[in-house]
Amino acid sequence: MENPVLIFGAGSLGLTALDLFQRNNVVVYGLLDDNKELHGKEFGEVSVLGETDDDGFLKLIGQKCEAFVAIGDGRVRKRLVKMLNERRKVQPVNAIHESAVVSRMATIGHGNLIAARAVVNPFASVGQHCIIQSGAVIESQAKLGDYVQVGTGSIINSGVIVEEGAFIGTGATIIAGVTIGKNARIGAGSVVVENVGANTTVFGNPASKL
Numbered sequence: 001m002e003n004p005v006l007i008f009g010a011g012s013l014g015l016t017a018l019d020l021f022q023r024n025n026v027v028v029y030g031l032l033d034d035n036k037e038l039h040g041k042e043f044g045e046v047s048v049l050g051e052t053d054d055d056g057f058l059k060l061i062g063q064k065c066e067a068f069v070a071i072g073d074g075r076v077r078k079r080l081v082k083m084l085n086e087r088r089k090v091q092p093v094n095a096i097h098e099s100a101v102v103s104r105m106a107t108i109g110h111g112n113l114i115a116a117r118a119v120v121n122p123f124a125s126v127g128q129h130c131i132i133q134s135g136a137v138i139e140s141q142a143k144l145g146d147y148v149q150v151g152t153g154s155i156i157n158s159g160v161i162v163e164e165g166a167f168i169g170t171g172a173t174i175i176a177g178v179t180i181g182k183n184a185r186i187g188a189g190s191v192v193v194e195n196v197g198a199n200t201t202v203f204g205n206p207a208s209k210l
Contacts, residue, residue, distance in 0.1 A: 004029040005093060006061060008080050009070040010038045010048045013131070017070040017113060018046060020095040029065055032057060052080060061088045068092050069111060069129065074147045074165050081111060081129055092129065106138075109146070127164070139176075151188065163198070 005026055007017050010033035021028050030049040033039070038048045049057055061067045067084055069092050071077045084090055092111035096102060102120045109128035120126060120138045127146040132138065136150045139158040144150070148162050151170035156162060161179040169188035174180065179195045186192055187203030187210075196202050201210050 003064065003066050005066040005068050006057060007031045007068050007070050008052050009033060010035070010041070010043075011070075011072070013072050013113070014070040015043060016115060017068055017095045018043060020097050020113070020115070021068075023098050024096075029060070030057070053083070058088060062090050066090075066093045068095055068113075070095070070113065072131065072149065074149065074167070077129055078147055078165075097134075115152075133170075145182070 005021055006029045007014050010031040014031055018028055028046050030047055032050055032052045032054065033048055034051050039050060041048045067090060069077050069080045081092060084092060094108065094112045096114045097116040099116050100114045100118045102108065102114060103122040105122040106120045107125045109126060111129040112126055114132045115134040117135045118132045121140040123141045124138045125143040127144050129147050130144050131149040133150060133152040135153045137155045139156060141158050142156045142160045144162045145164035147165045150156060150168045151172065153170060154168050154172045156174050157176040159177045160174045163180060163182040165183040166180045167185045169186050169190065171189045172186045174192045178192055181196055181198035181200060183199050184196045185201040190203050190207040191205040192202065192207045202208055203210055
């Protein structure tokens with residue numbers, strides 16, 4: 001990536017993205033966050049410059065600067081991506097840790113964060129604007145929709161379908177062939193052995209509705 005990147009979000013996810021880009025020798029222009037208490041704060045040589053809708057910085061995105069949205073709340077992430085698509089006519093770039101293993105035979109969309117030691121195996125498909133945390137495994141032929149979040153150390157087995165906006169908690173295991181519905185939530189440490197409906201929260205081993 002030749003252009004510097006502007007990161008939306010200065011929380012823990014934003015700092016993870018900052019580290020990923022710097023490890024890949026990508027210049028980070030700055031961070032934007034709506035929490036005014038963070039404005040002016042420095043992380044190394046990178047500062048929190050202002051709010052996420054600051055036109056003075058947004059106008060840089062496109063020709064001079066790339067964008068990355070590093071906000072855990074899927075609704076906010078979706079709103080910011082829509083704003084970048086409509087106002088700046090751009091898609092956020094990917095942030096992939098140097099130690100992540102992403103097969104050349106996998107399909108990866110735009111705007112994804114793939115953290116340290118995560119694995120995306122052959123013929124897996126990752127949509128757009130997903131967050132795959134450290135040590136998570138996306139097995140062959142698994143499919144993640146857009147805006148999916150996969151927690152640290154989780155295992156998404158072969159042939160699993162995780163639909164848009166679903167949240168997979170830390171250390172969860174999704175058994176091969178299961179479908180996780182849109183905006184479903186899987187509790188940390190759960191073992192999911194059957195399909196989970198849209199907007200449903202499950203927890204436990206085996207996972208069941210709360």
